[in-house]
Amino acid sequence: MASANIDNETVDVLFNGKLRVRQPLHGYRFSIVSILLAAFTWLKKKERIADLGTGVGIIPLLLAMRNEGIEQIVGIELQEKLAGVALQNVSMNGLDDIIRVYNEDIRSINGALLPAEFDVVVSNPPYYRVSSGRINPSLQKAIARHEVSCTLDDVLRATSYLLKESGRFFIVFPASRTITLLHRLRSFALEPKRLRWVHSYQGEQAKFILAEAHKGGKEEVEVLPPLMLYTQSGKYSPEIEKIYSGAIIH
Template structure:
């Protein structure tokens, strides 16, 4: 999965991704997808969880639905986005990649999920949520970035409440979050009647602490947690690990 920039369109860039081959329009100055949704989509695909209907909460430019749909042809995915600009970009990206039959993008507030989508109709929910609390860290001057990174328009509890509403019994929530708040996440998952089933920590390299954590939680699941081997992004400075090369579609030298 190699990201290449091509011609700019006003304040946008049109980027191409290989493995799979996708075209993504993004803002030059506003929110741009990072590594997080890419490894979250990979985490879901590698889990081999059977899901015919998926919801992506806070879809941004639609990167997660596009990645999953390109690998799972029979899956129907709905992306929900509250920010107007990102919603429009996600709609355009679905069209650019000819995935209108498999992906729907809806503008809406997940706190009002009952007015947007039906209850208990989905097999899986994806979430790459804002994991910084409103008063933690430095706020960006760009509203798109601030809303995407900080709990301004939705909180962890909002995400879990919406996920529980959407999922069928036995459905699964796939999430990427910051390890600093892992204790809080586990507590809130159980309060929301989810059971953590699989955890995988993401490290910059073998010598670094975890920078993110990937989680699969089952609605109404029984206790029993599996911790996978860590994902190392870099083998050494500026050199991707072998696993990351496979995720990105980079050939080993």
């Protein structure tokens, strides 16, 4: 991934120049977790997708690049500056006909969007409790990482509202909070269907969990093999190399 600095922002080039992403030089920046979530998400043609907490729009951009025939992707972002950057990224990549970005609070999403409008919802939410660890002094980073402005329940409530019956939800969350995630998913009629834990290295504890849940789904879950980020030599694993080349991991 190459990047260039422009007025306190960087423009990062992904997938051999197929995608360019503008983001703040300081403040919130997307991470490999968003790239993994986009690769874990599977779509069908003519589907409508919502991304809750879209940041600079990285997940909608990746989904649009990897999947032909999508009807529309809506990115929803609370922070006005990040929503503005996301809009710039959409235009810079020529995706204005596919991606829309709304500067909205997901806690009051029923005032902006109709219920059961979407086939798929995706979210890389703020997943650290306010009481856990030091909150970043940068408000932009704090809102993106800690449950300052929205909680897991807020995300799941909005997801349940937006999804059609049998619609699919894709989320990434800390592995240490797996039990909380699975319990709360079911509380909002979102049945876990596919799980994959992400590890930095073979033999280490999982860092994150990638989960797919279906609205009103039946009780049956598929547990996929663990995903390793790095080889023992410190290089990206073959699967991560494939993802960075544009592959999908579902």
